[in-house]
Amino acid sequence: MVQTFEVATTQTFPLRLLEHGKVRPGKPAFREKHLGIWQSWSWAEVNDEVRALACGLAALGFGRGMHLAIVGDNRPRLYWAMLAAQCLGGVPVPLYQDAPAADMAYVLENADIAYAIVEDQEQVDKLQEVKQWYAGVRHVVFDDERGMRHYHQRELLSFAALQQLGRAYDREHPGFFDAAVAAGAGSDTAIILYTSGTTGKPKGVCQSHAALLAAGRGGVEFDRLGEDEDILSYLPMAWVGDCLFSLAQAMVAGFTVNCPESGDTVMIDMREIGPTCYFAPPRVFENMLTSVMIRMEDAGALKRRMFRHFMAVAKRCGADILDGKAVPARDRLAYGLGRLLVYGPLKNVLGLSRVRVAYTAGAAIGPDLFRFYRSIGVNLKQLYGSTETCAYVCLQPDGNIKFDSVGLPAPGVEVKLAANGEVLVKSPATMSGYYKRPDATAEVIDADGYFHTGDAGLFDAQGHLKIIDRAADVGRMNDGAIFAPNYIENKLKFFPFVKEVVAFGHARDQVCAFVNIDIEAVGNWSERRGIAYAGYTDLAAHEQTYALVRDCIEQVNLELAGEALMAGTQIHRFLVLHKELDPDDDELTRTRKVRRTFIAEKYAALIDALYQGKASQFIEIQVKFEDGRVGVSSADLKIWDSKTFPAIATAAA
Incomplete structure (x- = not known):
């Protein structure tokens, strides 16, 4: 049976932003670590920042239906740029920050980009290099001014200067911003995310406000996420997983998005913040486990013996204790001692001490890796989805976790299998289509509205979906x-x-x-x-x-x-x-x-x-x-x- 919930078709990200500014004006919306110090912005302050930025873009000629490229590491100002574009009826297009200029050129040209907001000098240099393949970018705004002193190209403008321009524009055009936000609709395209391009050139996935907010609301309600959650935003902004957690769910629940100082300081910053909700692809959890095993190999003989002993206890009963299942008193006592001596300190080292729920998605996670984290008390769950479904297809309910499945169909989602075993999905979070590719859209969304995932799967007796592999790879x-x-x-x-x-x-x-x-x-x-x-x-x-x-x-x-x-x-x-x-x-x-x-x-x-x-x-x-x-x-x-x-x-x- 498919669970359903209402999605307001007129709901948009800008309207959610304004609502948070009224309901929880003083609560922290974004944090960023800069030069070793955490800086915080409340929802009221974010509203002011986004308003100035949106009006600045309007002053440059950006308007409804236009596309804004976003390039850089996870930074509050880049998230604000996404919201600013949406306030004007425009569409943000995040790009992978580590992509070379030639790869960027394809996306910029395909998405008809004339405006870009980037993080720093490195990304500005890439856009200058891109000109040899695509010369359509007319305005480039940069956040970090370090190294930009001797850049005098006409298309360049600092983030601070853009906001100053916007505040003047706002004063000269009273009512403009509010009217622009009010003109938005849930069916408008909220973002274009480009696929990873496993089998060919990346395709631009158009997701509407209604689709993304449906996915965000579904996940928030399913795991009872609230405004007091803290998440760490460090995965590429161009990836659908970050879009779901750092944008959609944040705008639904009103929790705090924390941006680390750099990719090199993620683990340190994570321990300082102590996120309550954490999301990472399997490779990050694999790297964490690798670091743990390296540390244990370097530890003394007594520590190694203690670690192996209590990990054997955890493997035997840890996941059952986490799921609230019956466990013999002797095992429960041994596990309690292990929590004091091994599991607690280990979670603290990994920055997972406060995590109430952790998610992984983006690729299949090995059952052994999955079991390891749950056995030490980390409530790790698998998400199943894709860019085309806002990463929202299956979820794993508390107390009903299976290591070899991706869970049950999420609220509001219908999942079935084709005759060849391919997983088919019908959901309010399904994309509007591929940008400029109606042919490709027709290939993956059939006449009945089912999205063909390309994954091969099967259902077990309890209705849990198991993904075997990509259908094309099996x-x-x-x-x-x-x-x-x-x-x-x-x-x-x-x-x-x-x-x-x-x-x-x-x-x-x-x-x-x-x-x-x-x-x-x-x-x-x-x-x-x-x-x-x-x-x-x-x-x-x-x-x-x-x-x-x-x-x-x-x-x-x-x-x-x-x-x-x-x-x-x-x-x-x-x-x-x-x-x-x-x-x-x-x-x-x-x-x-x-x-x-x-x-x-x-x-x-x-x-x-x-x-x-x-x-x-x-x-x-x-x-x-x-x-x-x-x-x-x-x-x-x-x-x-x-x-x-x-x-x-x-x-x-």
Whole structure:
């Protein structure tokens, strides 16, 4: 049965902003750490800032239906820029701040951008470079004035100057701002978010105010989020997850959005803020776990023994205690002691002490990683959704969490499976369409209004949805066994030494894999054993590194042997890549999703070597450096075999 709730079609983000300014004027809306000091803005102050900014944009000629590019790290002023554009009936278009100028040019041209508000000199320089591909940007506003002293291009204007211009415009045009906000409707496009472009050029997803607020309201009500929550806003503003939490849910609940000083200080800033609601993709939780394992390897023998003992207790009963299930008194007592000695201090180190609910989405999370956090008392849940659905399809209710599912259909959402197992979704949070791509829109939204997610899934007996993999990635081995690469990869990525994996097996007799090591974890492991190395390429080629990776693979193979559907997909051969897969080399998307087809073409020689039984293979590939230069990377890579196991019969339930 589909749960429903009302969505006011006239509700918009600017109206929500004005409402918060009246209802909770003195409560903190945004915080930012600058030069080591946290600065705060109340809802009333944010209203004033956005009003000045919107009127400044109007003075420059920005108006209804126009698009405003937003580029930079998470900064309060950049969120205000989004709201300012919406106040005028315009549409913000956030771009990934680490994208090179050439990638930016495609989005800027596709979205018809003439106005941009950016964070700092770095982003200004990129927009200057973009001119060789797209010369349509006529106005560029920058927030951070450091380094901008000698820039005199006519299109440049500081954020402070824009607001000063806006306050004068507001005085000269009384009633303009209020009329502009009142003219907005829930059906208006609130934002354009560009997809990660896993299989082709990114597409602009148009989401309306009503759709985003429906997703925000649904999540807020589902997990009872209120105005006293604190969230840490550090994920790319161009990603739908940040749009949902830092914008939609914040504008529904009225809680505080905290922006860290920089990407390098996120963990420190997180411990200072102590968020009550936390959102991160699986790779962030993987990195946290890696840092924990490294610290424990460096700890004394007593601490290591204590950690292992209490983690065994947590694995046995921690998740059940969190879910309020019956647990033997002896286990409950042992867990209480573990909370005092291990779990509490560990959560404090990770900045998770105050977290009431944590979410992960963006990619599948391995069951073992999921179990680890819940076992130490972190109420971690999986979200399932996509850019096209405002990241709002399935949610996991408290007390009914399954490690191998993404939960139940969210309130107001209908989910069903097509004949081929593809997940279909009908929701008030579904996009209006792809910008300038009615053909692509028609391909994914059918005549009945169902969005075709491209994911393959199944429902269990309790109605929980399980995502197997991307429908396009799920294949068959030559013996007919299902091949779900993401499932295998996530199991291996649970190990702190493994950063990325690409598995191959469709239309093959066996599964083989590429592995990227985690340089920090493997480097620490090597140093404690006196193994010298000169850098990533050198460390990746070490015999000891290969042996370490092989041990991880063989543990995964043993687990797969006990799973009826997956026993035939154990990894037979592998190699450790000489370089990290990189978005700048088009091997990963900006959200760090693997571009499988591209990798298969680029590294075809290595794949052939894996399946031809070779012991090594020379490879030479083109790489891009951070400064835009292009070079060549080459290496003679070793290929190792790994042990596989006979299928283990499991007892019938």
